[in-house]
Amino acid sequence: MSFRVRLFLAFLAAVLLPLAFLAAGVRREMTARLTAEYQRRVSALTGVLRDDLAVEDADLAARVRGIASALGGDTRFRLAADGLADRRWLLDYGADAMRIAGLAVLQVQDSGGRVLTSGHFRNEYDRTAPDLARLLARLPPGPALARVRTAEGAVLALVHADSFEAGGHAYSIVGGTSIDPAAIGRLARDPDLRVSLLLPGDTLGAAPALPDSGARPVGVVGNRTERVAADHAIPYLDARTDSATIASAQLVVSQRLGTLAALRRSVDFWFLGGLGATLLLALVLAAALAARVSRPLGELAAKTAAIDLDRLDQDFASDRDDEIGGLSRLLGAMTDRLRTGTARLRDAERRAATGDLARQVNHDVKNGLIPIRHVLRHLAEIAEREPERMAIVFAERRGTLDASVAYLERLARSYAQLSPAAGGGAADVNAVVREVVAGVAPGAVGLQVDLADALPPVPGDATVLRRVVENLLTNAIDSLASPAGRVTVATRARSSDGGGVCIAVTDTGRGMTRAELARAFDDFYTTKDGGTGLGLSVVRRLVADLGGRLRVETQPGAGSCFLVELPSAAAASSASDGAGA
Amino acid sequence: MIRADNVILPRDDAELVAFRQFYRGLVRVDCAGEPRPDLAARWAADSTDRVWTFELNDARFADGSVVTAASVVASWQRTRAAAGLSESLAVAAPDAQHVVVIFFRPARDAPLRLADPALAVGGGGTLPLATGDFAPDPVAGFGLAVPRGDSGARDPMRIVASAADPRDLLDHGADLLVTRDPAAAAYAAARPDLEVRALPWDRSYALVLPGLVTDSAVDAAALIGVAARDSLAREAVRADARAAAPPFWWTGPSACHPMSSMIGRRRARILFDRADPTARDLAERLVALAGAGRALPAAIRGALAPPLVVAGVSRTEFATAIAAGADAGYVASLPRIERLSCADVPPWPAGATAVALVETRAHLIRRRGAPPALIEGDGAVRVLRPEHAP
Structure with a gap:
């Protein structure tokens, strides 16, 4: 691993880890605080919704009670219920009373559950559907929801049941005000909160699905864009058919996680931005430091590698005042000492080589002298045997003598050049x-x-x-x-x-x-x-x-x-x- | 709202009242149901009862020109296509005073059938020239009508088509009121300055079931028994109603041929014209009965299987929907007597069954001292000029 890479990794470790720790801490703390804040708002909203429902239910109960009292004292109703007066009046009564009372649902039944008059479905008279009033009467006091059948379909209403007696007969009356799930959704003024009414088997909008009943743990559900913050169970009856059953509707307050997610994204963005800047800075610093440290070292290494006993001329001069400069000067001094030592070594080598050279000279001179010796020996024989041919033979062999002498002269010049002497002074x-x-x-x-x-x-x-x-x-x-x-x-x-x-x-x-x-x-x-x-x-x-x-x-x-x-x-x-x- | 493009074919009570004042036919039907001369002074048939000759009297258009046989034929030619008369008869004008009407089948009741409002005569133009005692105001259109030939000395009569509570109209001084609201009739009957007269039974209501095919249209029309029909009339409908009584003209050979249609899977709803409260009451009651066990005959229960709802649509949408036959049922309002024109008969699909329900009628409320009015056999009211009052 190069010095540059190690330097880079060191920078990362020194800066990135604290930065990541800081970002994680900020993220965690922000989430906790926002969640707590939203929980407070949810609690307040849930309280308001419960109070509003209670007030609405009390008002509804008062209106239904008023109609029941009026019918109980109405002679025409007694006669019509007994078939002794115009039945059309009774059939139209439900719609008239419903409008006057500001209701969306009104139904009067006799003790057998037969519909005598219905405001929300005028012509369903004589239908026998006792379950709605009977089941509502069993519920504890408080708001209740029902999906009630009309000619056009069904209407969801906050309903209340009451009873009265007239002409010796018992009657039940059910009144209600319509509930618009879309309007319920608008109850949450806070754009990050959503109020949904969930009926059994229904999911309103993108609201997260809930279990059927019981306490709901607060947590992130659904597609993780929304979390159920609170829910409130309300008795619910599906009265679209003749036989109704009691179930439970859920008024759900959920928190949209968009704001939280946006904050997290913002933190993540700045963290990643900081991380990128740190990486870039680390790269630049590592490159700069490596250039200032490793390049001179590389140059020193190259110079050092070029040194040998015959090449001691490398220049290690440096004007740096740091460790690199010191090292360079140290290498220069070492090279100088090496140069001096090399000169002495050469001197010793030269002295040792003198013997070899002498032997070589001896050999070469002998080689040069051999022809001369041969000529001289030849001339001596001629002088002894044939003196009269001495001049002729000398002339014949003179070339050999000249060549040998010339050879020796060249040999002498060569050795003279090969063996310089430094001398002193x-x-x-x-x-x-x-x-x-x-x-x-x-x-x-x-x-x-x-x-x-x-x-x-x-x-x-x-x-x-x-x-x-x-x-x-x-x-x-x-x-x-x-x-x-x-x-x-x-x-x-x-x-x-x-x-x-x-x-x-x-x-x-x-x-x-x-x-x-x-x-x-x-x-x-x-x-x-x-x-x-x-x-x-x-x-x-x-x-x-x-x-x-x-x-x-x-x-x-x-x-x-x-x-x-x-x-x-x-x-x-x-x-x-x-x-x- | 009275619409100019409905001239001379009235589509509702308001247009029926207005146009009856402006346009006259060759024949009118009196309150006893007998044909009476109107633009035609007399008439006669040939031995086949197919060719009828009507002799015109000296009637004139609002501009004073004489109503000739040619102008009668021209008027009918303008309206006969819209009224669906082309396949019923042919007309000719051999001279200025005689109109010859040729039926494709023997028509002994030809004078009665020629009293159809669709055969009222008007002059040319976007707003046809009147032939009645009153004429539309040339500036205000149908909003105002002035007596023909009047010098302007008297206040013009105003005709208003309003969706307001008819009792409010009476309280604001209306002299004549045609209404189907029983509450308004009861209100007027209780006031000494107003008099109330029931008009002839003029509308029949039928449940049209595209999914119910029967062998006999006559038997099918009576699938809901008299007692049930009577109950509907007495309790379900908030109008002056009675059980529909046979014969039901739509079960016999009719000029109003049903349309063919593709019938696939039907929506579980009963459609009605939302401007017709009686149709709505009947639709709602049928939905209630459909969910109440054996309250309806089995054949109808099969066609009206719950869950079922009602749906009110505009008159145009209703005509389109019933022709398509894509709903479980339709509550249709029909003229009680057969007419030559099919203008106000919704074209239900071929093979569909029309079950008779109830008949209704309107009431004429007249302020005492107001111009007299003549009640005709088809339920229309014709206002008489004071000088014509009996």
């Missing part, structure tokens, strides 16, 4: 550069010299330094593809790493490819005709021996720049003292 860089430049044939190339003043002396012998500059300058001149090319030799004082001198040899030659650059410092690698392949190899070793660094910047077709960074003689001396201590 201090050298004047500018003087060495001028000496080397003076040896270049005037006008051969466009040579430019740019020497800085007051350069400190560098460690090492001037001859060694000359070999370095001479090799680099020769290579630069050789790399020029045309006489129009330019070579520049410049010197500068170094301000970093304890001071010193920097020598830059720049050409506009053919430059090097990456593959060529990778092998440029290998022994016996050359791209020039007749080259020995030892120039740059020797330069690198000499620079290392001098405690300096060699860097190359090159581009195929554009030229190369060789930078030789040498410490000052004073700095090299103090470093040598420190390492020795």
